[in-house]
Amino acid sequence: MRHFLRDDDLTPAEQAEVLELAAALKAAPYDAKPLAGPRTVAIIFDKPTLRTQSSFAAGIAELGGFPMTVDGNLAQIGTRESVADVARVLGRQASMVVWRTGDQSRIDEMAHHAGVPVVNALTDQYHPCQLLADLQTIREQKGELAGLKVAFLGDSASNMANSFLLACATAAMHVVVSGPGEYEPTAAVLDRAQEIAGRTGGSADFSRDPVAAVAGADVVVTDTWLSMGKEAEAKAREKVFRDWQLDDELLAHAKADAIVLHCLPAYRGKEITAEVLDGPKSVVWDEAENRRHAQKAILAWLLEHQ
Secondary structure, three states: OOOEOOHHHOOHHHHHHHHHHHHHHHHOOOOOOOOOOOOEEEEEEOOOOOHHHHHHHHHHHHOOOEEEEEEHHHHOEOOOEOHHHHHHHHHHHOOEEEEEOOOHHHHHHHHHHHOOOEEEEEOOOOOHHHHHHHHHHHHHHHOOOOOOEEEEEOOOOOHHHHHHHHHHHHOOOEEEEEOOHHHOOOHHHHHHHHHHHHHHOOEEEEEOOHHHHHOOOOEEEEOOOOOOOOHHHHHHHHHHOHHHOEOHHHHOOOOOOOEEEEOOOOOEOOOEOHHHHOOOOEOHHHHHHHHHHHHHHHHHHHHHHO
């Protein structure tokens, strides 16, 4: 049984295959109906959502399926019932399970017991569906992914930084995540990314210098400094991350034709300025749309390879 729980669940060849499928599904969004029936896909949300819920619901419907939304606050998975018991129930009601939740261990347990493919729609450690959409967007703008330099700015210990390290290394890109020293990626994730990059010809690094990280970059990425669950740290983080704000001055160190990504929601004047987010280098709205196409691709691919 194949699942998509973290970015390195796909080999380089498989990642390329999924991205090719995403491009095909974007070009002809109503032609493929692998969920015809309609087959049900359970989509569970323990955390706030806009793009994830809307893109999965629309994408599942376009694939011919039925998106069964489960409110995590009502289900109280892990409190009212164990993750294992919920997995056993949903696996009998749905063809696939998509879950936006907290610790990675929760979705790992879901996958172990569900008996159907499980997709990570965000955990505290990884956001692999977002990275498929990001790679699709970069591919549309730049052509081939291999050899491109990607700079991620901000909380380098976040789920987005982890996923950028793993997914970009898998795509044979040169990825640098940059943030303050106390927010560097965990050794296990960086080591894993460097191991993958050693096979693909890419590279994966951490830098405490935002200017050096952005220098010569083809793609510059940022994300909110305040991940869900860290609200109490807001004021402290604004001070610590100030030098990593993506503004015109910092962006000027990237290549002249560099593009800007942000997974949203964005906080103008904090991690990114309005001039950059709404400027000519920003492709964030294409990126947001591509969540639907990339997620359709991974769902269809998993159905074929389960």
